[in-house]
Amino acid sequence: AQKVTQAQTEISVVEKEDVTLDCVYETRDTTYYLFWYKQPPSGELVFLIRRNSFDEQNEISGRYSWNFQKSTSSFNFTITASQVVDSAVYFCALWPAGGTSYGKLTFGQGTILTVHP
């Protein structure tokens, strides 16, 4: 069975602070993909990043960076110098490449990030 845990239900920061959103996953598959999605107050789901299980390189995209550590089954997301527009619900998700869960994207519970001016 697949499981994604985002232990932080809500995080509140002040603008320009750095913030890290944690994600821990469980899977028996050796090949899988990990994602982060953003859901702003307007409600749509915005794709941020995809990482496959064989690629443990960290990635940086502007103020966003992701730290994938297979040894601890974690895929954490850091926003540097947060802005009010970063306020949203952030979801981590797992997509197994095989097995009975093939084709199912399993989401974590989401972390509500509020950035105050």
Added chain:
Amino acid sequence: DTAVSQTPKYLVTQMGNDKSIKCEQNLGHDTMYWYKQDSKKFLKIMFSYNNKELIINETVPNRFSPKSPDKAHLNLHINSLELGDSAVYFCASSQGRSSYNSPLHFGNGTRLTVT
């Protein structure tokens, strides 16, 4: 150009009614999905179709029936609506069932309220 479009965006109806939500994608993908987001923001897959064939059917009540007339469309029909059906329903698409080809592209969601 909207990649995955759902209609309607909002749907308010009474218990016992039957309603449909439509979804269309113009990405040329062959796999489409319905996800449900409950009041606690939890997202869970309901159905998936690949080239008009049902490939994923989670434990969803029989009152929910997906229909895929072609690979660009996946509609969701709900019979005898109940209060607990109130949620946001997201349509999504991808190329194949493997994320190797593409991540899921989501529509903007349909907020269903049953009174």
